[in-house]
Amino acid sequence: MKKKWLTSIAVTTIMGALITGCGQQSTASKVESKKGSIENQLVIAGNGAEFENVMRDDIFKQFQEKYPEVKISYVSGVSGDIVAKVRAQKASPQIDFAIVDSNSQEIGRKEGLWQKVEKKDVPNLEKAQFGSKAKDNSGVPVFYSTMGISYNKELVHSKGLPVPKSWNDLNNPKVKENLVLSDISNNFGRTTLIMLAYANGGSEKNIDPGFEKYAGIASGLPTFLNNTAQIQQALQQKRAAYTVWNSNRSLTLAASGIPMEFVIPKEGTILSTQFANLVKGAAHPKAAKKYIDFLLTDEVQKTLGEKLYLNPVTDVKLSAEASKKIDFDKSKAVNVDTELVSNEYAKWVERFNKEVATKVNK
Structure with missing residues (x-):
């Protein structure tokens, strides 16, 4: 278009096995949180390097302050490889939601890999004003550059x-x-x-x-x-x-x-807009929707903008320094x-x- 994330995060042996795609899909156990019934496991796929560090060191921690019962696993990789993993696991998904670029998002949409997400699933979706949009509500824009x-x-x-x-x-x-x-x-x-x-x-x-x-x-x-x-x-x-x-x-x-x-x-x-995409048939859809919605909160959009210089998709106010750099x-x-x-x-x-x-x- 004419344009650090693991304190107290338990990555279990069972989840490690899930990521490899081996074995049967787990039955998600439920616990009660302040917000209602939510699965206690969540598997996220997204970029590695600095993005993964911020996810583990900052955003996971922020999310667990709200939902301490949810144990998060993270699968890092480039967008094309992530879509290939989701495709290979289509019969028994091991990843709950994936953050990928627009081209990979569209490829996944056409292949039927993503579950449609609407405002009732992700209330903060209405705050997403910037970056590009996913066709047919097949993904949620979370940041762009x-x-x-x-x-x-x-x-x-x-x-x-x-x-x-x-x-x-x-x-x-x-x-x-x-x-x-x-x-x-x-x-x-x-x-x-x-x-x-x-x-x-x-x-x-x-x-x-x-x-x-x-x-x-x-x-x-x-x-x-x-x-x-x-x-x-x-x-x-x-x-x-x-x-x-x-x-x-x-x-x-x-x-x-x-x-x-x-x-x-x-x-x-x-x-370059990055989209959070709910995997069709995901084992932990409720936790995934809560996390995707959380990514659009002011606190997370501000973290992404000020620590990674990623442009927010919402109208959140960043520090003067960060705003000047990404404008x-x-x-x-x-x-x-x-x-x-x-x-x-x-x-x-x-x-x-x-x-x-x-x-x-x-």
């Missing part, structure tokens, strides 16, 4: 490298020599492809210019890095100066002492058709492997 180009300011200045202003600057030879990119198997790579199309007269509906430009960029790269930890390590060790990332990753890395800057190129940004020109958000992207994605991957991936290291 802008997508753009991140660069190491010190390295760029010391080498006399250009500060990127356009998506086409990724094809500048001086940039390519100091660039790490992902292929389109993840959100960073898909964004690069789509925005290269926009920067050259196309769009998600006319993706040819994006493939043409991506192939030119690939010819100057030694490989694609799809592991976020590897990308971050390359930036920290100054083996690379640039990458395509979302704003919050650049800001959290900067907060750790790495002089990262984030740029929304002149052609615009895609807003952006809303007119630069490109309204991408996520359903079309999801429908074309398999074809895009096949084409990318033939036309772009083969150009790497050549």
Whole structure:
């Protein structure tokens, strides 16, 4: 669009077995809480790294102050892998709800992996005003971030490298020599492809210019890095100066002492919304709905905004410092058709492997 979480959390051996997908689905035991009957187990899937840390160290604790009986397990991974796990467990779900990006959310919706969620299930849903929406109430938006180009300011200045202003600057030879990119198997790579199309007269509906430009960029790269930890390590060790990332990753890395800057190129940004999706047939649906609703409270939205620099989907007031860092020109958000992207994605991957991936290291 033109864009630390385990104090007193008991992760039991039984739940560990569940995550592997082995054995039969458990029968959820019930206990009485102040809010009524609720299961005492909950399995959540979502991003790892800093997001997982904040979930375990902060948000789990906040939730358990309200529902101390609920024992939470967390399955970390990238969105595509999480959807693959949910798909594999479809006959006997082991994950109760999954937080994934918009493309993976839409793939899961079309495959019937998500249970419809309405305001009666998640009353705070009416507070979600920003970011994109899930089709057919199939998911709940919980935060979003802008997508753009991140660069190491010190390295760029010391080498006399250009500060990127356009998506086409990724094809500048001086940039390519100091660039790490992902292929389109993840959100960073898909964004690069789509925005290269926009920067050259196309769009998600006319993706040819994006493939043409991506192939030119690939010819100057030694490989694609799809592991976020590897990308971050390359930036920290100054083996690379640039990458395509979302704003919050650049800001959290900067907060750790790495002089990262984030740029929304002149052609615009895609807003990367993350959705909480209730798994159809989940073993603990009541606890899942309570947690999803909790994610939309002011206290959690504020935690995500101020600790991870994730844009809230509600109108919560953040600290002046956090607000200044995550604010952006809303007119630069490109309204991408996520359903079309999801429908074309398999074809895009096949084409990318033939036309772009083969150009790497050549």
